[in-house]
Amino acid sequence: MLHPLRSLLIAFGIAEIAKPQPVINACERIGLENAEEAELRPWALWGARLEGALFVWLLARRESGWTPASWLLGIAGVVLVVLPKPIIDYSQQLVYANADDLELKPVVKPTARLLGVLYLFVVALSASGTEPDDSEDVVEQRT
Template sequence: MLRTLLIAFGIAEIAKPQPVIDACERIGLENAEDAQLRPWARWGARLEGAIFVWLLARRKSKWTPTCVLLAAAGAVLVFVPQPIINYSQRLVYANHDELQSKSWVKPAARLLGVLYLTVVTLSKTGRETDTDDDAT
């Protein structure tokens, strides 16, 4: 069920990234109305959604570079979120130095890290039986 919900979220993020970006801005920024998105920000959100769908739809999968990077980003977000918060704001917003983070941006970033780690974990487990195991 969780896998299906996350795949649906990924598809929605691919199709319409702006509502996801708007929600993140409302959660993390005091002055979200002043945020000036860079042109590639929506494509970054779409990429995140595509990674979710790709990893989760594959069911039980091997460790890929994408999976390793998502797990590493998730772990960093959980344990030391500030560097990624700073980097992502510089990457996504033209006026990053004018934006004011809300007090709960770190806990929200940690939750995002948990989400990334959940996607990785779900991508490593599947309900389908492996045909190689059945043959032995």
């Protein structure tokens, strides 16, 4: 049986893969003063889908341990927690065609740090693998 938070994050990842626009819209409402002026670059939706796929892959796999993907997400998480401004600036330029015209809300830095914590949490959950189901416990107890 999966940990409830693991299941919730997998569901979020699947939703982000299937429908990334509502996730991006929510992030824009949270972080931009002039969200209605944001002009997404064509690859922005694919970037959101990639983030969702990474969450699902890391959290749904059966084996525990570190992978290159978990290292990458972990490093991104640490950088977002410790030094969010360069990542915010870079991601704005990467995602928006008119990044210089967008006004960031003051909440962007703390929110980016929270995103970093989320990344680290996903990595920690993925490093432990998935919990065995009850039928595996019963078999092990009989032997």
